[in-house]
Amino acid sequence: MATERKASVTWQGELMSGRGTIESVTSGVRGPLEVDWANRAEDAQGKTSPEELIAAAHAACFAMALSNGLAQEGHAPERLETSATVTFVPGTGITKSALTVTGTVPGLDEDAFREAAEQAKENCPVSSALRGNVELELYARLT
Amino acid sequence: MPRVERHAEVTWKGNLARGEGRISAPSGAFSELPYSAATRVAARAETTSPEELLAAAHAGCFAMSLAGELQDPDARIAVTANVVLDEVEGKGHQIVESQLTVRAQAPGLGQGAFDEAVGAADDGCPFSRLIAAGAKVTIDARLEET
Numbered sequence: 001m002a003t004e005r006k007a008s009v010t011w012q013g014e015l016m017s018g019r020g021t022i023e024s025v026t027s028g029v030r031g032p033l034e035v036d037w038a039n040r041a042e043d044a045q046g047k048t049s050p051e052e053l054i055a056a057a058h059a060a061c062f063a064m065a066l067s068n069g070l071a072q073e074g075h076a077p078e079r080l081e082t083s084a085t086v087t088f089v090p091g092t093g094i095t096k097s098a099l100t101v102t103g104t105v106p107g108l109d110e111d112a113f114r115e116a117a118e119q120a121k122e123n124c125p126v127s128s129a130l131r132g133n134v135e136l137e138l139y140a141r142l143t
Numbered sequence: 144m145p146r147v148e149r150h151a152e153v154t155w156k157g158n159l160a161r162g163e164g165r166i167s168a169p170s171g172a173f174s175e176l177p178y179s180a181a182t183r184v185a186a187r188a189e190t191t192s193p194e195e196l197l198a199a200a201h202a203g204c205f206a207m208s209l210a211g212e213l214q215d216p217d218a219r220i221a222v223t224a225n226v227v228l229d230e231v232e233g234k235g236h237q238i239v240e241s242q243l244t245v246r247a248q249a250p251g252l253g254q255g256a257f258d259e260a261v262g263a264a265d266d267g268c269p270f271s272r273l274i275a276a277g278a279k280v281t282i283d284a285r286l287e288e289t
Contacts, residue, residue, distance in 0.1 A: 002227055002230075002239075003183065003184055003227070004194075004225050004226065004227050005192055005194035005198050006198055006223060006224065006225045007198035007199035007202050007223070007224055008221065008222065009202040009221070009222045010206075010219070010220070010221050010222075011209070011220040013215075013216045013217070014210055014211075014213075014214055014215065015207055018216070020206050020220075022199045033172055033199070034172075035203045035206075039170075040147070041147055044149065044169075044170035044172075045170075046171050047170065047172055048170060048173065049170075049203070050203045050207075051148075051200075052168050052170060052172065053151075053197070053200035053203065054149075054196070054197065054200045054270070054273075055150055055151035056153075056168060056173075056193075057197045057200065058151075058193070059151050060164060060196065063153045063154075063155035064159055064164070064183070066155075067155055067158055068159035071159060076158040076162075078157075079154065081152070081154050081155075082152070082154075082155065083150060083153070084150070085148050085149070085150045086148065086149050086150075087147070087148050088146065088149065088269065090147070093269040094270070125193070125237055126197070126238070128234070129197075129238040130273060130274070131277065132276035133274075133275070133276055
């Protein structure tokens with residue numbers, strides 16, 4: 001079954017001096033989020049950016065895929081802490097997503113955990129969508 | 144220009160079917176957004192999913208890219224992205240499509256120049272390029288009266 005998710009943005013003005021608002025996402029989970037070029041290409045100062053949202057999507061997708069992989073091997077995790085760092089080079093594009101995971105998984109050794117994390121990195125739908133265009137990195141360890 | 148990194152963090156508890164996660168951004172723009180497998184497949188109010196975040200990223204990226212092409216301080220651009228996750232035979236779940244709907248107002252801009260700007264915005268949007276290898280990007284763009 002296909003699943004669809006929608007988000008809308010309104011932008012006013014030019015790229016460098018204008019500003020945008022992300023609103024009316026399907027879920028209504030978060031009020032309007034502001035975006036602008038300075039927060040995207042320079043230091044983030046309380047506003048999000050497309051790259052931050054991709055990082056959030058990737059970290060979330062990876063956590064789900066890993067929890068599923070571990071449970072299928074009989075080692076459902078107690079807790080996984082994942083992160084993604086997405087690199088954006090203005091003028092070139094999005095070049096890398098680096099995933100990290102720290103897991104609490106009863107009865108599993110470090111090698112098996114790393115293997116499961118590698119599988120999740122390869123197979124989660126967001127990784128599949130990014131693959132071919134960006135470098136994917138992984139750092140995995142047990143607590 | 145320098146390279147830019149953006150970071151986000153997730154805490155997940157439990158297995159896929161019954162567990163749940165929380166998504167946060169160090170920028171402070173959002174924190175502890177809840178999501179779970181159930182809400183990824185069937186949308187439920189107040190709970191996000193990776194696809195919803197990608198839709199927000201694509202809409203945000205395309206709107207900026209088009210603003211960069213139009214170079215008009217009075218431009219008003221509205222973009223909606225609809226991201227489709229589907230099961231592909233032999234490959235499991237894949238992100239297969241992102242459908243963009245673009246409505247813009249730009250005083251004095253002709254249709255031909257607008258169409259050109261939309262094409263250039265798609266070429267220049269890092270997100271469109273990013274998913275082009277695995278997913279289809281469609282654009283329904285219309286220039287509206289100001």
